[in-house]
Amino acid sequence: MAADVLIVYASKRGSTEQVARRIGEALRGQGLSTKVEEASDCRDLAGYRAVVLGGSIYFGRWHRDARGFLHRHRTALASLPLAVFALGPGKNTPEDFEESRKQFEAALEKAGGIEPRAVAVFGGAVDPEKFRFPFNRMPKTDIRDWEGIHSWALTLPAGLGLEVAPRTESVPA
Ligand SMILES: Cc1cc2nc3c(=O)[nH]c(=O)nc-3n(C[C@H](O)[C@H](O)[C@H](O)COP(=O)(O)O)c2cc1C
Structure with missing residues (x-):
């Protein structure tokens, strides 16, 4: 049986994958089952109740595998609740976030016919050791806001229209 929520990511150096996995943990904490996998590996959306896509x-430009995912699965996504996120800004400034948001919005607009129920841009991370010249000269940064990511993930069950079964606690007799 498919999980409730498919969480797919398109990541070059792993920071987006870590965010996707963290969102998965938050959703599982809400009583939903999840599958987390690379966007390029996903062939079929059958059985899922909702999809979260990050790149x-x-x-x-938003990662090509994220754009490819939207294109490949456009028919299935027309009738599945979708949430999308992007990682980008290297600095915690309104200007940096605004720039990344514009880039992300342009990618979503170009995808056409996509109506995500939730959209988020999170600060990114650069580890120069994972790059070749000249990008290995960039400063090491990581402005991922894990609390903000967790809070966004907690809005997803309602935002995606997924009913979360109330936790049943055993009461001692
Ligand atoms: C060479 C380079 C170019 C980048 N260009 C952009 C950009 O145009 N817009 C943006 O918002 N972030 C940009 N970023 C930031 C990345 O999106 C960010 O570091 C992200 O966390 C990387 O994700 P990944 O580790 O999953 O590949 C760039 C980073 C690097 C190293």
Whole structure:
């Protein structure tokens, strides 16, 4: 049986994958079952109740595997609740976030016919050791806001229209 929520990510250096996995943990904490996998590996959306798709932005473009996922699964996604997120900004400034948001919105608009129920841009992370010259000269940064990511994930069950079964606690007789 498919999990309740499919969480797919398109990540070059792993920081988006970590965010996707953290969102999965938060949703499981809410009583939903999840499957977390690379966007390019996913062939079929049958059986899922909702999809969360995340990708990093490089040089103004959302990761091609995230864009490819939207295109490949456009028919199934027309009738499945979808949430999307992007990782990008390297600095915690309104200007950096605004720039990344514009880049992300442009990608979603270009995808056409996509109506996500939730959209988020999270600060990104760069580990120069994972890059070759000249990007290995970039400063090491990580402005991922784990609390903000967790809070966003907690809005997803309602935002995606998923009913979460109340936890049953055993009461001692
Ligand atoms: C060479 C390079 C170019 C980048 N270009 C952008 C960009 O145009 N817009 C943006 O918002 N973030 C940009 N970023 C930031 C990345 O999206 C961010 O570091 C993200 O966390 C990387 O995700 P990943 O580890 O999953 O690949 C860039 C990062 C690098 C190293």
